[in-house]
Amino acid sequence: MLKAFHFPRSLWVVFAGTFVNRFGGFAIEFLVFYMLARGYTVVQTGAAASAYGIGSIGAAALGGYLADRLGRRNTIVLSMFSSAATMLALSQVTPLPLIVALVALAGLTTELYRPASSALIADLVGTQQRVSAFAFYRLSINLGVTAGAAVAGVIASRSFFLLFVGDASTSVVFGLLALFALPAHTSKYTIQQHKDHAPGGSIWSDYGFLLFLLAGTVLAFVYLQQLSTLAIQVKALGLSSAVYGLLISLNGLAVVFLELPISSITQRFSKQRMIAVGFLLIALGFGLTGVASTVPLLAFTVILWTLGEMVQGPIAAAYVADLSPAHLRGRYQGASGMTWSIGLILAPLLGTILYSWNPTLFWPLCGLLAGMAAVLVLLIKRRAQPSPLQPVQLRSEEGDPSLPTTSPHPS
Structure with missing residues (x-):
């Protein structure tokens, strides 16, 4: 089982950044309490909350496109920094139309990183490690949400504004981690896979x-x-x-x-x-x-x-x-x-x-x-499974070229 968790350094950066981001991603979760406390009706609050889901649909489509066009790292960085700015703006507005618009924008910017992170995980490990890698990724999300919810309740009892500041701050932390610790380019393994497919x-x-x-x-x-x-x-x-x-x-x-x-x-x-x-x-x-x-x-x-x-x-x-x-x-x-x-x-x-x-x-x-x-x-219809090749090391953009690669053998 331990071999299954022998991941490249970049993957641990994704896990750590995801945990930090989800730990602080509590502003939207407390949006209902925030709006009701400021005197908005239940219907108005519901309309604003539903806007996040609409934004997240756009994030799934746009995030996937940007991950393939701009690159995984750049998309994550764009998502995190724009999410931080959106959260700070949302904490300052009072007109309902602006709140709804910014909540929809928050759904777009906050969720924009997900396709890029998932694609990067697939880039960095071979087929035999992907289940373990995605399980660890999901663990990072669940641990962050679970721990963050407990802390957010305490913060909300003191200041809703601090919720937005905390959310924005953790997004910036993940953005900086991605900017300085993730590879600018995909692995040679992924490049070879690209050559093996038709360009269309x-x-x-x-x-x-x-x-x-x-x-x-x-x-x-x-x-x-x-x-x-x-x-x-x-x-x-x-x-x-x-x-x-x-x-x-x-x-x-x-x-x-x-x-x-x-x-x-x-x-x-x-x-x-x-x-x-x-x-x-x-x-x-x-x-x-x-x-x-x-x-x-x-x-x-x-x-x-x-x-x-x-x-x-x-x-x-x-x-x-x-x-x-x-x-x-x-x-x-x-x-x-x-x-x-x-x-x-x-x-x-x-x-x-x-x-x-x-x-x-x-x-x-x-x-x-x-x-x-x-x-x-x-x-x-079942397809022929890709060969369980071992991903080779990343280019020098990632840093130390001597980092261990993943094992080609099943756990």
Whole structure:
């Protein structure tokens, strides 16, 4: 297992920068409390909060394009510095239209780095290490969010302005790390991959990947019910909001402590099949939510769909990296991320409508949809897997040419 974590230095920079950025990325999470405290109505607050999701959709598309055109490092730097400026501006404005516009811009700038980071991870390691690398990347995000939320609550009780300053500061830290510690160019391994592909090509001509995007969007709609209709279901059972908070924290704790060991096992099997297994576990977990009438039963359903998340999450990111030509890798990662942005908009909107229509049938419907997504993944025609070549060292732009390279052998 240790061999699986023998990553290049640049990858640890990405992990560290991501942790710092997510640790301080709490201004938007507390936006609702911030606006309500300043006298805005619930409807106005909701409109402003939804603008972030709209911006994140644009970030997935534009971030992928910039990652391929400007480079991974430059896109991350642009994202972090522009995000910092946006957060500081957002802390100073009061007219509602300006707040909505800046929240949308925050969604664009803050999330712009994600496709570039994912593409850089795929650049720096070979196929046999990608699952482990993406699992570590997800751990950096989850640890940052978990630790940051606790600190943000204390800061918010004293000053909302400090939340925005803290958010901007951590973005600047990641931007500086990227500027001075990440390679200006991709690895020779990636350059060779680029030569092995035709200079043309497009996501729209990759029908297998388009099918995967459809499956991912459906899965995101189901999985993100945890942020809306699950809370309604808990309340309908006569349980408190504290119970809902405990259920969500159960998910976070499990991911932090269990995803890496689980990934070390799942990476040994077919990526397509493991993604389908993860989707099916999510289908089972949400499908059984409607019959879970006690806290232990609800906790059991959370464990099921959390297990599904841990099985498919890192593998899905690695699978997208394997599917993509090197010169389109950023756009492939951006398109994959867009499925979650779309899900973030559709899940609360369409989910609450369907739940209100028939709460009894809603959860089996979620299970059916996620199960269908699993079938779609299995229907994708398998491609010849790229050879598990060892990535060679980066060019001198990264620094020390004697840094160890990744192992070509599986863990």
